[in-house]
Amino acid sequence: MRWAPAPLRRLALVVAALGGLGAVGATTLWVATPDPSDIHARVQAITRARGVPLMGENDVPPRLAEAVVAIEDERFYEHHGIDSIGLSRALLYDVTNFCLCQGGSTITAQLVKDVYLGGSDRGFDKVADMVVALKVERVLNKKQILAYYLSEITTGYGRYGVIEASCAYFRAPLDALTLGQYALLAGVTQAPSVYDPTVNPELARQRRAQVLSKMVVQRLITTAQAQAANGEPVTSPGPGC
Numbered sequence: 001m002r003w004a005p006a007p008l009r010r011l012a013l014v015v016a017a018l019g020g021l022g023a024v025g026a027t028t029l030w031v032a033t034p035d036p037s038d039i040h041a042r043v044q045a046i047t048r049a050r051g052v053p054l055m056g057e058n059d060v061p062p063r064l065a066e067a068v069v070a071i072e073d074e075r076f077y078e079h080h081g082i083d084s085i086g087l088s089r090a091l092l093y094d095v096t097n098f099c100l101c102q103g104g105s106t107i108t109a110q111l112v113k114d115v116y117l118g119g120s121d122r123g124f125d126k127v128a129d130m131v132v133a134l135k136v137e138r139v140l141n142k143k144q145i146l147a148y149y150l151s152e153i154t155t156g157y158g159r160y161g162v163i164e165a166s167c168a169y170f171r172a173p174l175d176a177l178t179l180g181q182y183a184l185l186a187g188v189t190q191a192p193s194v195y196d197p198t199v200n201p202e203l204a205r206q207r208r209a210q211v212l213s214k215m216v217v218q219r220l221i222t223t224a225q226a227q228a229a230n231g232e233p234v235t236s237p238g239p240g241c
Contacts, residue, residue: 033128034116036136042115043148052161055151057143061175064162065146067186070214073107077142081108081133109133111149153189156196169197171238179221180229181236183211197234204234 047054069076075083083106105113105121112132117125136145155165162185166174170181177185187207188195197204212226221229 029127029131030135033131033135036112036116036132036139039115039136039139039148043152046115046152047161050152050160052151052164055147055161055163057141057147059174060143060147060150061177061182063179064150064174064177064182064185066220067182067211067215068107068146068150068189070218070220071186071211072110072189074214074218076107076146079106081106081135081137082130105129106133107149108136108145110153111145112136114152115148154192155185155188156192157199159192159196167241169234170236171240172236173241176238178229178232179225180208180212180232183215183229184208184234187211201234205230208234 044054073083075085109121109129113119113121113125113129116132117129121129140148150162152161154160155162156168159165159168163174165185165188166172166177166181169184170177172181184197184204184207187210188197188204190207194200195204195207209230212221212229215221216223216226
């Protein structure tokens with residue numbers, strides 16, 4: 001039997017040790033981070049405190065779901081809380097540009113950030129966010145995650161949830177909006193104070209175009225549908241909610 005050279009043996013021992021430490025660290029993180037079995041009660045408390053409705057899993061209009069997933073988390077239905085492809089791209093961008101510019105967060109992780117981490121995703125909170133996101137995906141199905149997220153997110157100055165935003169921007173119930181209106185709602189969530197159409201209508205229009213373009217690329221809508229939706233006004237004096 002031939003033994004590997006001493007340097008290779010030492011390297012193998014180091015790699016094995018690091019692997020062991022990583023496994024211990026992962027186990028510690030899993031135990032130390034919040035148990036999301038109370039997520040239903042937490043989201044209910046948040047929406048009640050804000051005076052906005054909590055949507056059920058069948059309350060999110062399909063077009064809105066498509067728009068949100070297209071612009072925020074295109075592999076939402078494929079991953080289990082962490083999008084390894086999106087995270088890798090974000091890390092590569094940050095390293096290349098010497099910044100912390102890209103988050104790589106999934107919709108699940110954003111829900112966790114708001115519900116369990118007080119809106120923080122800095123330092124250890126970023127790691128905890130990903131761990132709890134994995135846990136949440138064992139408790140909620142995808143439709144529930146999306147409904148809870150769209151119920152509690154900030155959608156403008158002092159506004160929360162897409163139902164309230166629908167009334168504020170379009171004077172119409174959420175299930176009666178147009179493609180352009182759903183795309184605008186999906187776009188607002190990234191930076192509500194920037195893309196609020198009542199404050200920055202031109203920026204809201206540009207963001208809506210980005211959402212529609214993503215939907216075309218992912219073959220959710222046609223180019224003709226996107227062009228028609230881009231022609232809609234960014235706000236509308238609808239019939240009322």
